[in-house]
Amino acid sequence: MLAEIICIGDEILIGQVINTNATLLSKELSKIGIEVLQVTSISDNIEKIKNSLKSAMEKSDLVVITGGLGPTNDDKTKIALCEFFNDKLITNPDVLEHIIKIFKDYVKKPINELNKNQALLPSKAKILINDYGTASGMWFRKNKKNVISLPGVPFEMKHLMEKKVIPKLKKHSKFHIVNKTLLTYGLGESHIAKRIESWEKELPKNINFAYLPNLGRVRLRLSSKGINEKQIHAKIDKYIAKLLPLIKDIFVGYEEDAPVEKQIQNLFKKNNFTLAIAESCTGGEIASRLTKIPGSSDYFLGSITAYNSSVKKEILGVDEQLIKTHSVVSKEVSKEMALKVREKFSSTYGVSTTGTAGPSLGDSKEKIGTVYITISKEDKIITEKFNFGNHRERIISKTVNKVFEMLIKIIH
Amino acid sequence: MLAEIICIGDEILIGQVINTNATLLSKELSKIGIEVLQVTSISDNIEKIKNSLKSAMEKSDLVVITGGLGPTNDDKTKIALCEFFNDKLITNPDVLEHIIKIFKDYVKKPINELNKNQALLPSKAKILINDYGTASGMWFRKNKKNVISLPGVPFEMKHLMEKKVIPKLKKHSKFHIVNKTLLTYGLGESHIAKRIESWEKELPKNINFAYLPNLGRVRLRLSSKGINEKQIHAKIDKYIAKLLPLIKDIFVGYEEDAPVEKQIQNLFKKNNFTLAIAESCTGGEIASRLTKIPGSSDYFLGSITAYNSSVKKEILGVDEQLIKTHSVVSKEVSKEMALKVREKFSSTYGVSTTGTAGPSLGDSKEKIGTVYITISKEDKIITEKFNFGNHRERIISKTVNKVFEMLIKIIH
Numbered sequence: 001m002l003a004e005i006i007c008i009g010d011e012i013l014i015g016q017v018i019n020t021n022a023t024l025l026s027k028e029l030s031k032i033g034i035e036v037l038q039v040t041s042i043s044d045n046i047e048k049i050k051n052s053l054k055s056a057m058e059k060s061d062l063v064v065i066t067g068g069l070g071p072t073n074d075d076k077t078k079i080a081l082c083e084f085f086n087d088k089l090i091t092n093p094d095v096l097e098h099i100i101k102i103f104k105d106y107v108k109k110p111i112n113e114l115n116k117n118q119a120l121l122p123s124k125a126k127i128l129i130n131d132y133g134t135a136s137g138m139w140f141r142k143n144k145k146n147v148i149s150l151p152g153v154p155f156e157m158k159h160l161m162e163k164k165v166i167p168k169l170k171k172h173s174k175f176h177i178v179n180k181t182l183l184t185y186g187l188g189e190s191h192i193a194k195r196i197e198s199w200e201k202e203l204p205k206n207i208n209f210a211y212l213p214n215l216g217r218v219r220l221r222l223s224s225k226g227i228n229e230k231q232i233h234a235k236i237d238k239y240i241a242k243l244l245p246l247i248k249d250i251f252v253g254y255e256e257d258a259p260v261e262k263q264i265q266n267l268f269k270k271n272n273f274t275l276a277i278a279e280s281c282t283g284g285e286i287a288s289r290l291t292k293i294p295g296s297s298d299y300f301l302g303s304i305t306a307y308n309s310s311v312k313k314e315i316l317g318v319d320e321q322l323i324k325t326h327s328v329v330s331k332e333v334s335k336e337m338a339l340k341v342r343e344k345f346s347s348t349y350g351v352s353t354t355g356t357a358g359p360s361l362g363d364s365k366e367k368i369g370t371v372y373i374t375i376s377k378e379d380k381i382i383t384e385k386f387n388f389g390n391h392r393e394r395i396i397s398k399t400v401n402k403v404f405e406m407l408i409k410i411i412h
Numbered sequence: 413m414l415a416e417i418i419c420i421g422d423e424i425l426i427g428q429v430i431n432t433n434a435t436l437l438s439k440e441l442s443k444i445g446i447e448v449l450q451v452t453s454i455s456d457n458i459e460k461i462k463n464s465l466k467s468a469m470e471k472s473d474l475v476v477i478t479g480g481l482g483p484t485n486d487d488k489t490k491i492a493l494c495e496f497f498n499d500k501l502i503t504n505p506d507v508l509e510h511i512i513k514i515f516k517d518y519v520k521k522p523i524n525e526l527n528k529n530q531a532l533l534p535s536k537a538k539i540l541i542n543d544y545g546t547a548s549g550m551w552f553r554k555n556k557k558n559v560i561s562l563p564g565v566p567f568e569m570k571h572l573m574e575k576k577v578i579p580k581l582k583k584h585s586k587f588h589i590v591n592k593t594l595l596t597y598g599l600g601e602s603h604i605a606k607r608i609e610s611w612e613k614e615l616p617k618n619i620n621f622a623y624l625p626n627l628g629r630v631r632l633r634l635s636s637k638g639i640n641e642k643q644i645h646a647k648i649d650k651y652i653a654k655l656l657p658l659i660k661d662i663f664v665g666y667e668e669d670a671p672v673e674k675q676i677q678n679l680f681k682k683n684n685f686t687l688a689i690a691e692s693c694t695g696g697e698i699a700s701r702l703t704k705i706p707g708s709s710d711y712f713l714g715s716i717t718a719y720n721s722s723v724k725k726e727i728l729g730v731d732e733q734l735i736k737t738h739s740v741v742s743k744e745v746s747k748e749m750a751l752k753v754r755e756k757f758s759s760t761y762g763v764s765t766t767g768t769a770g771p772s773l774g775d776s777k778e779k780i781g782t783v784y785i786t787i788s789k790e791d792k793i794i795t796e797k798f799n800f801g802n803h804r805e806r807i808i809s810k811t812v813n814k815v816f817e818m819l820i821k822i823i824h
Contacts, residue, residue, distance in 0.1 A: 015439025027427025039453040074622040210486040283703025284696035291695025302723040311714040
């Protein structure tokens, strides 16, 4: 089955929001073997919605639309769909009841007529009730093609997609798409490409191979599709088995198994290790990334963001003289931060980051982009120095990625 | 001038990456008065690239393409552009010299033939040298239309766009688009809509008005375009002046002035205040968001992520008996965390979050979604209790948003 995604909203076209809906929809459809041909973002404009829908239906069997279903005047999707399918809006009593219940139980504010109008829905569509909001999903069928319209609020869209759309689509999708992505750290894409050149040449036409470089790591993705899922897996695994010996030194895991934060969690739990972090230049980002994953409280004890030099001294207990002698961005202070945080939290591992993210130098004598990372355990301590360029957000992200890489390599 | 953006990459269509390039491009073009009609994402396929480009050039004066310019075999954009413009690849000596220099000074690995091939570029395009990478930008002109192809690595694309594309486009763009977005907290979109109904009805046709709801806040955007920038601003400001008295209780600032994290920084600096945070359920996210903004070290002293109950006790110094009596997710513990963190860091303000983000209950007795936030200063302390639903990431994000809202309201 071929699909196209249409995202509606002026906020996308002026760059006010990042279109995460497109990412989620693409991922969910791919997972069940539906190939997404195109993602199109357009404004809240009736003519544009109708034109894009027409063009999408010419190329695809399925069109998923998000956005433009709110209660306010700037939302036009329902009107456009009625005009396109020659339909009219009628009150759906189940939806009306649901909206009234939401206001009573959850919003706890009086319901108004705009809210009630959310129950006015196209008569020809199958209605998908939105458990978390007042904008319903709509499912049209015409000439054997499916058009599904979902709300633009990411959480509500995700819920409808996962619970009410995917289970139905899955039954009709005969194809399977298999993606397997190898995470590598420490070598650029062109150098990997040269190293695996003859392996890549041997790949059959029906396996797609892609390099995805990003901030100090390169992901290598193999994709293939077909009717027999097992066979596709076996085919991809055969080529991965030949690839692995060539990239042994840079390979850390498979992205589909789990995001890297989850892989760290698994490693810590498997070994009964605990972790504490002293963050300076990363400002809390490592802790935040690790705790986004459920279950992190089983190994992650906590962290100290010692952003200010005096905090490194007073909260972490780093020796003042050490900071004075070596400066706050130094191997010595990095080591001491990792040792102290491990001691304070009584954790198996202590990690520290200290560096100069810029744009100003702060208390540091090192040039912008210099970062020290230390990983300490009772019986070993490793400190590495890096230069991550001169762009603040990039320096922070590269540091976080490097900490994850070092943790995985050390514990593996 | 009308524009279309084409993003190329299989990784977008299988949902492996979030398309932040589209957001940045849309924002940059809008800022200089170029209206983005459509954003289209397609795969690394020569025919699809040519078809999308043809269709975009029929509707728009400017097409900006990103992606598919890497040194490896999966990247096809250069080939597609040569076929489309009936062109051929020739070695650009300046680019070759630049690539050799990058490898010598920065990559510090031997250069290989794939890297050198990055200097093979279409003969008809004006070349935009990429200071941060080996994939150059290309600028074609045909029948008075502009087609600009940029690399897909976000940082490199951003640099080329900001330094080499926007300054040139700006000279040719006669129009101005003005967006002004009011940040509000605490009232749903339908209730705001009812409250400002008669104001909204009075808006002239040439001012667009939109509601953007997201996790506890609603942004209200007014947009208009024209030739005289001053006049458009004056027109929008006139209607904002009438709107403000209606939303006084929920309005916190303008998004275009600065992101909310920057507004907090400004408020703290203006008042010579400092801040320290004790994060439990937010796991470092507040610290991480605040420190992404340059200059944060001037007021943000640091934070403790007290993820584990024992850490709340041993690192923060929260009384063990208090935790036993009231449980870790309670008003009492929240208060104590904020007081203790302020004391430890000697900051003007102390903020704490404690809650149950789920999916499991952890050490808490409260149901999932319960969050306590405390903001403490020497002479006052405010604790509020919330229920933010039952979705982990949403609970964390809503808590962070709420902390920002409370800080702005309290300090304003």
